[in-house]
Amino acid sequence: MSDATTDGGRESALLRLLWKAAKLLATVALTFLGLLVVTFLIGRVVPVDPVLAVIGDRAPKSVYDRVFVELGLDRPLYEQFWIYLHKVFTGDFGESFLTKRPIIDDIARVFPATLELATVAILIGTVLGIPMGVWAAVRQGRLADQVVRVLGLVGYSAPIFWLGLLGLLVFYARLNWVAGPGRIDIAYEYAITPKTGLLLLDSAMQGQWDAFRNVFAHIILPAALLGYFSMAYISRMTRSFMLNELAQEYVTTARVKGVPEWRIIWVHALRNAAVPLVTVVALSYANLLEGSVLTETVFAWPGLGQYITNSLQNADMNAVLGGTLLIGAIFVGLNLLSDLLYTLLDPRVRKQA
Amino acid sequence: MTRRDWLLSDQPASRSQARLGQAFRTWLAFRSNWLAMVGLGIVVLLILVALGANLIAPHDPLLGGDLRTERFLPPLTEGHLLGTDDLARDIFSRIVHGSRLTLMVVVLVAVIATPIGLLVGTTAGYFGGWIDTVLMRLTDIFLAFPRLILALAFVAALGPGIENAIIAIAITSWPPYARLARAETLTIRDSDFINAARLQGASSARILWGHVTPLCLSSVIIRVTLDMAGIILTAAGLGFLGLGAQPPQPEWGAMIAAGRRFLIDQWWVATMPGIAIFIVSLGFNLLGDGLRDVLDPKARK
Numbered sequence: 001m002s003d004a005t006t007d008g009g010r011e012s013a014l015l016r017l018l019w020k021a022a023k024l025l026a027t028v029a030l031t032f033l034g035l036l037v038v039t040f041l042i043g044r045v046v047p048v049d050p051v052l053a054v055i056g057d058r059a060p061k062s063v064y065d066r067v068f069v070e071l072g073l074d075r076p077l078y079e080q081f082w083i084y085l086h087k088v089f090t091g092d093f094g095e096s097f098l099t100k101r102p103i104i105d106d107i108a109r110v111f112p113a114t115l116e117l118a119t120v121a122i123l124i125g126t127v128l129g130i131p132m133g134v135w136a137a138v139r140q141g142r143l144a145d146q147v148v149r150v151l152g153l154v155g156y157s158a159p160i161f162w163l164g165l166l167g168l169l170v171f172y173a174r175l176n177w178v179a180g181p182g183r184i185d186i187a188y189e190y191a192i193t194p195k196t197g198l199l200l201l202d203s204a205m206q207g208q209w210d211a212f213r214n215v216f217a218h219i220i221l222p223a224a225l226l227g228y229f230s231m232a233y234i235s236r237m238t239r240s241f242m243l244n245e246l247a248q249e250y251v252t253t254a255r256v257k258g259v260p261e262w263r264i265i266w267v268h269a270l271r272n273a274a275v276p277l278v279t280v281v282a283l284s285y286a287n288l289l290e291g292s293v294l295t296e297t298v299f300a301w302p303g304l305g306q307y308i309t310n311s312l313q314n315a316d317m318n319a320v321l322g323g324t325l326l327i328g329a330i331f332v333g334l335n336l337l338s339d340l341l342y343t344l345l346d347p348r349v350r351k352q353a
Numbered sequence: 354m355t356r357r358d359w360l361l362s363d364q365p366a367s368r369s370q371a372r373l374g375q376a377f378r379t380w381l382a383f384r385s386n387w388l389a390m391v392g393l394g395i396v397v398l399l400i401l402v403a404l405g406a407n408l409i410a411p412h413d414p415l416l417g418g419d420l421r422t423e424r425f426l427p428p429l430t431e432g433h434l435l436g437t438d439d440l441a442r443d444i445f446s447r448i449v450h451g452s453r454l455t456l457m458v459v460v461l462v463a464v465i466a467t468p469i470g471l472l473v474g475t476t477a478g479y480f481g482g483w484i485d486t487v488l489m490r491l492t493d494i495f496l497a498f499p500r501l502i503l504a505l506a507f508v509a510a511l512g513p514g515i516e517n518a519i520i521a522i523a524i525t526s527w528p529p530y531a532r533l534a535r536a537e538t539l540t541i542r543d544s545d546f547i548n549a550a551r552l553q554g555a556s557s558a559r560i561l562w563g564h565v566t567p568l569c570l571s572s573v574i575i576r577v578t579l580d581m582a583g584i585i586l587t588a589a590g591l592g593f594l595g596l597g598a599q600p601p602q603p604e605w606g607a608m609i610a611a612g613r614r615f616l617i618d619q620w621w622v623a624t625m626p627g628i629a630i631f632i633v634s635l636g637f638n639l640l641g642d643g644l645r646d647v648l649d650p651k652a653r654k
Contacts, residue, residue: 034494
């Protein structure tokens, strides 16, 4: 009897989980379709004539008309959108007017640089941000709390590109502690064979430690800068989650039992605060993509952000929209991932599912 | 009875006395938060400087001095408090005039984005059903893009310039307000006073405009104030990338971009406008935090 009921319960729980997953997937698909509509429509209202961009402005009328038809511009808008959809799903984002290569190849080439920068930055932001947030919560209203608050406020208020320029001025030009703009010095550029495209990883795997040091000297300043902005956000959120946990009854119980305070803070409370923190870290990882547009411009970092701004300044709309779409897709993906992790990590949410 | 007693009376004799008293109490709570007062001071200063730019700026913001002798004067030079740039223009005067552009961006974005957000959010929350689903899906799509990237794509489509930058930022700013307004609407749409209005035959538009929107306003305004620093930073970022205000306009982000070429030897050209951006967005952040503490009872605990 009892076996049957638990089995039935498990089955329906599984069904509910599947139902939730299906709903989530439908939402994501719909959002992605929306992204495509937005980029498609932006691509249609651009003042740049796509035909002239292909043939130049000296071609005769007959060539213009032929290319106009070839690009499908004579068809109704919904048909053009359908063609656009079809192309996007086969990985065809068109050709860049600037580099004369398929957008998808260009993006594959520049994306590892952004990924490497954002990953180092989120590591810095998380490793510093979480302990700082915990510290601020434990010493609420005291000096430590104020310090963390001020650091956060500066992070929310300072323009990132300006801090980047100041960083270059102080740490590169004046103190010479770090290397300048770019990812790697030319002297080392051909010392490592690109495998993953992540230069820190490539150079370490190939035992090129000189090159590794050079790459590190290049990445540390922009990554620290982006990491600072994540830290500002992560520490603020950690503080509020921890304050919430430390006011719970299980903390009082643990204190009464005589559990040492460090254990209450770092083991009991932080473990419960960790669940929403996963979402926060995933979100700030996604936000780093946004920060990277300005940071990459300042540091001449050959990543996705610089690719988008370069293409923008040269009116290369295919490239801009391809890059925008990719960033939007990553954003949606990370949001989905954080939702799923939240469900997996928190038994209370899991049961409701 | 002093004016203060009249305001703080717990038995107001009229509706206006009650309202004024409520406002006065809010003000007293706000005044006790000195950081919020600093923020308010910065914002008021920004408005005053923008209004009196012609009186405050000692030099012309667009026309430079003598190109042979007055280029790249360092800060604290006689007559040039913050030095001069590569075209011998007084940086202080340019920053003072640039405050007008910053204020214009913030005000226009707020004026465009807030009503859109309110309209979408209250409509979705009040009617529910498929209207809610459609409008909120739309909102989610806009939220799915990082703001700066979407603004970049819009500016690319509309062409560079400060007006287009404002439109692009406004288009990307309304979704959080819509979400907030919807959440507020959901909590009040089934309350008795709304039902009473409906029974009296008030139209949906009238209920939305006259009863629902005013109640959503305070939380949306707090959110807008908190967002203003972000709006300023986005506008400055667009200016820095050459997609916002165009030279020779003294927009702070564009000034940093122009000063970037001389960063190593003439550091002040790029540094000074950055300080201005930093102070102003700090001011809006402090003001927004203070307003939230005073006006939002949920955040107060």
